[in-house]
Amino acid sequence: MTTATAIKLSHLQAMLLFALVISVAFGFLSRRQPIERVKYIAWSLFLFLLIGVGIAWAMAPFSR
Protein backbone atom coordinates (compact mmCIF):
# COMPACT_ATOMS: atom_id res chain seq x y z
CA MET A 1 0.00 0.00 0.00
CA THR A 2 1.38 3.42 -0.91
CA THR A 3 0.22 5.01 2.35
CA ALA A 4 3.17 3.33 4.02
CA THR A 5 5.60 5.80 2.47
CA ALA A 6 3.28 8.80 2.11
CA ILE A 7 3.41 10.37 5.56
CA LYS A 8 6.29 12.71 6.24
CA LEU A 9 6.04 14.95 9.29
CA SER A 10 8.50 17.39 10.77
CA HIS A 11 9.47 17.12 14.45
CA LEU A 12 7.03 19.89 15.39
CA GLN A 13 4.17 18.45 13.34
CA ALA A 14 4.69 14.99 14.88
CA MET A 15 4.71 16.49 18.37
CA LEU A 16 1.58 18.56 17.68
CA LEU A 17 -0.30 15.60 16.24
CA PHE A 18 0.72 13.28 19.08
CA ALA A 19 -0.17 15.85 21.75
CA LEU A 20 -3.54 16.59 20.16
CA VAL A 21 -4.57 12.96 19.68
CA ILE A 22 -3.53 11.88 23.18
CA SER A 23 -5.18 14.96 24.74
CA VAL A 24 -8.47 14.23 22.95
CA ALA A 25 -8.39 10.60 24.08
CA PHE A 26 -7.61 11.55 27.68
CA GLY A 27 -10.29 14.25 27.65
CA PHE A 28 -12.99 11.86 26.44
CA LEU A 29 -11.97 9.09 28.83
CA SER A 30 -11.62 11.15 31.96
CA ARG A 31 -14.43 13.71 31.68
CA ARG A 32 -18.14 13.29 31.01
CA GLN A 33 -19.52 16.77 30.32
CA PRO A 34 -18.62 18.36 26.95
CA ILE A 35 -17.43 21.64 28.47
CA GLU A 36 -15.28 19.77 30.98
CA ARG A 37 -13.83 17.72 28.15
CA VAL A 38 -12.92 20.79 26.12
CA LYS A 39 -11.24 22.38 29.15
CA TYR A 40 -9.32 19.19 29.91
CA ILE A 41 -8.23 18.76 26.27
CA ALA A 42 -7.04 22.37 26.03
CA TRP A 43 -5.14 22.18 29.32
CA SER A 44 -3.58 18.80 28.50
CA LEU A 45 -2.55 19.98 25.03
CA PHE A 46 -1.02 23.13 26.49
CA LEU A 47 0.99 21.12 29.03
CA PHE A 48 2.13 18.60 26.41
CA LEU A 49 3.44 21.40 24.21
CA LEU A 50 4.94 23.39 27.07
CA ILE A 51 6.81 20.40 28.48
CA GLY A 52 7.83 19.18 24.99
CA VAL A 53 9.25 22.55 23.97
CA GLY A 54 10.76 22.99 27.45
CA ILE A 55 12.63 19.69 27.28
CA ALA A 56 13.79 20.46 23.72
CA TRP A 57 15.02 23.89 24.87
CA ALA A 58 16.84 22.34 27.86
CA MET A 59 18.51 19.76 25.60
CA ALA A 60 19.55 22.27 22.93
CA PRO A 61 23.02 23.00 24.45
CA PHE A 62 23.86 19.27 24.24
CA SER A 63 22.76 18.77 20.64
CA ARG A 64 26.26 19.22 19.21
Next chain:
Amino acid sequence: MADETSARAAPSRDSKREAMAYFIGVAGWLVPGLGHALLKMWGRAVACFLTVGLLVIVGAGMRGNVFSSRGNDAFDSLGFLADLGTGTFYLVARSLESNGPDVSHAGGDYGTRFLAAAGVLNLLAALHAYEAARGRKA
Protein backbone atom coordinates in the same frame (compact mmCIF):
# COMPACT_ATOMS: atom_id res chain seq x y z
CA MET B 1 -37.27 -15.67 53.59
CA ALA B 2 -37.16 -12.82 51.11
CA ASP B 3 -33.86 -11.69 52.60
CA GLU B 4 -32.37 -15.16 52.11
CA THR B 5 -33.45 -15.26 48.48
CA SER B 6 -32.04 -11.83 47.74
CA ALA B 7 -28.82 -12.71 49.59
CA ARG B 8 -28.42 -15.80 47.39
CA ALA B 9 -29.27 -13.88 44.21
CA ALA B 10 -26.75 -11.10 44.87
CA PRO B 11 -23.53 -13.16 44.37
CA SER B 12 -24.98 -14.66 41.19
CA ARG B 13 -25.78 -11.17 39.88
CA ASP B 14 -22.29 -10.00 40.83
CA SER B 15 -20.58 -12.88 39.05
CA LYS B 16 -22.70 -12.26 35.96
CA ARG B 17 -21.77 -8.59 36.05
CA GLU B 18 -18.09 -9.48 36.49
CA ALA B 19 -18.20 -11.86 33.52
CA MET B 20 -19.87 -9.15 31.43
CA ALA B 21 -17.19 -6.67 32.51
CA TYR B 22 -14.45 -9.07 31.38
CA PHE B 23 -16.20 -9.53 28.06
CA ILE B 24 -16.48 -5.77 27.59
CA GLY B 25 -12.81 -5.30 28.49
CA VAL B 26 -11.68 -7.92 25.98
CA ALA B 27 -14.02 -6.53 23.30
CA GLY B 28 -12.58 -3.06 23.92
CA TRP B 29 -9.08 -4.42 23.50
CA LEU B 30 -9.87 -6.36 20.30
CA VAL B 31 -11.68 -3.49 18.57
CA PRO B 32 -10.82 -0.03 19.93
CA GLY B 33 -13.99 1.64 21.24
CA LEU B 34 -16.15 -1.50 21.14
CA GLY B 35 -16.12 -1.84 24.93
CA HIS B 36 -17.54 1.65 25.36
CA ALA B 37 -19.98 1.11 22.48
CA LEU B 38 -21.38 -1.95 24.28
CA LEU B 39 -21.93 0.29 27.30
CA LYS B 40 -23.63 2.85 25.04
CA MET B 41 -20.92 5.44 25.74
CA TRP B 42 -20.93 6.57 22.13
CA GLY B 43 -18.67 9.62 22.44
CA ARG B 44 -15.95 7.66 24.17
CA ALA B 45 -16.34 4.78 21.71
CA VAL B 46 -15.89 7.03 18.68
CA ALA B 47 -13.01 8.92 20.33
CA CYS B 48 -11.17 5.68 21.16
CA PHE B 49 -11.68 4.24 17.70
CA LEU B 50 -10.54 7.39 15.91
CA THR B 51 -7.56 8.24 18.13
CA VAL B 52 -6.16 4.70 18.20
CA GLY B 53 -6.85 4.29 14.48
CA LEU B 54 -5.19 7.60 13.61
CA LEU B 55 -2.10 6.79 15.67
CA VAL B 56 -1.80 3.36 14.01
CA ILE B 57 -2.24 4.72 10.47
CA VAL B 58 0.17 7.62 10.98
CA GLY B 59 2.67 5.41 12.86
CA ALA B 60 2.71 2.78 10.12
CA GLY B 61 2.66 5.48 7.44
CA MET B 62 5.80 7.01 8.95
CA ARG B 63 7.38 3.54 8.64
CA GLY B 64 7.56 2.91 12.34
CA ASN B 65 8.59 -0.49 13.61
CA VAL B 66 5.69 -2.90 14.10
CA PHE B 67 7.27 -5.44 16.44
CA SER B 68 6.68 -9.15 15.91
CA SER B 69 6.64 -11.97 18.47
CA ARG B 70 10.11 -13.03 17.29
CA GLY B 71 11.95 -10.29 19.15
CA ASN B 72 15.67 -10.42 19.84
CA ASP B 73 15.65 -8.77 23.25
CA ALA B 74 13.42 -7.55 26.08
CA PHE B 75 12.79 -4.20 24.37
CA ASP B 76 11.49 -5.95 21.24
CA SER B 77 9.20 -8.05 23.42
CA LEU B 78 7.93 -4.99 25.26
CA GLY B 79 7.39 -3.24 21.93
CA PHE B 80 5.44 -6.26 20.70
CA LEU B 81 3.26 -6.19 23.82
CA ALA B 82 2.61 -2.46 23.35
CA ASP B 83 1.78 -2.91 19.65
CA LEU B 84 -0.46 -5.86 20.45
CA GLY B 85 -2.46 -3.52 22.69
CA THR B 86 -4.12 -2.13 19.57
CA GLY B 87 -5.97 -5.46 19.16
CA THR B 88 -7.08 -6.07 15.58
CA PHE B 89 -5.48 -2.78 14.53
CA TYR B 90 -2.15 -4.59 14.96
CA LEU B 91 -3.02 -6.52 11.79
CA VAL B 92 -3.89 -3.24 10.05
CA ALA B 93 -0.48 -1.83 11.03
CA ARG B 94 1.24 -4.93 9.69
CA SER B 95 -0.62 -4.73 6.40
CA LEU B 96 0.18 -1.01 6.04
CA GLU B 97 3.83 -1.66 6.72
CA SER B 98 4.44 -3.47 3.45
CA ASN B 99 7.78 -1.72 2.81
CA GLY B 100 9.13 -2.58 6.24
CA PRO B 101 10.19 -0.18 8.98
CA ASP B 102 12.72 2.59 8.42
CA VAL B 103 14.01 3.85 11.74
CA SER B 104 17.14 5.36 10.20
CA HIS B 105 15.22 8.66 10.09
CA ALA B 106 13.47 10.49 12.90
CA GLY B 107 10.13 9.92 11.15
CA GLY B 108 10.39 6.15 11.46
CA ASP B 109 11.40 6.44 15.08
CA TYR B 110 8.40 8.68 15.78
CA GLY B 111 6.22 6.18 13.96
CA THR B 112 7.40 3.43 16.32
CA ARG B 113 6.37 5.59 19.29
CA PHE B 114 3.01 6.41 17.69
CA LEU B 115 2.27 2.69 17.30
CA ALA B 116 3.31 1.86 20.86
CA ALA B 117 1.29 4.80 22.22
CA ALA B 118 -1.76 3.58 20.25
CA GLY B 119 -1.47 0.18 21.92
CA VAL B 120 -1.05 1.52 25.42
CA LEU B 121 -3.88 4.02 24.88
CA ASN B 122 -6.19 1.24 23.73
CA LEU B 123 -5.29 -0.88 26.76
CA LEU B 124 -6.12 2.12 28.96
CA ALA B 125 -9.46 2.56 27.18
CA ALA B 126 -10.26 -1.17 27.51
CA LEU B 127 -9.46 -1.01 31.23
CA HIS B 128 -11.70 2.07 31.53
CA ALA B 129 -14.54 0.20 29.82
CA TYR B 130 -14.01 -2.79 32.12
CA GLU B 131 -14.15 -0.56 35.21
CA ALA B 132 -17.21 1.26 33.87
CA ALA B 133 -18.93 -2.09 33.31
CA ARG B 134 -18.23 -2.97 36.94
CA GLY B 135 -19.83 0.31 37.95
CA ARG B 136 -16.67 1.87 39.28
CA LYS B 137 -16.38 4.68 36.71
CA ALA B 138 -18.90 7.11 35.31
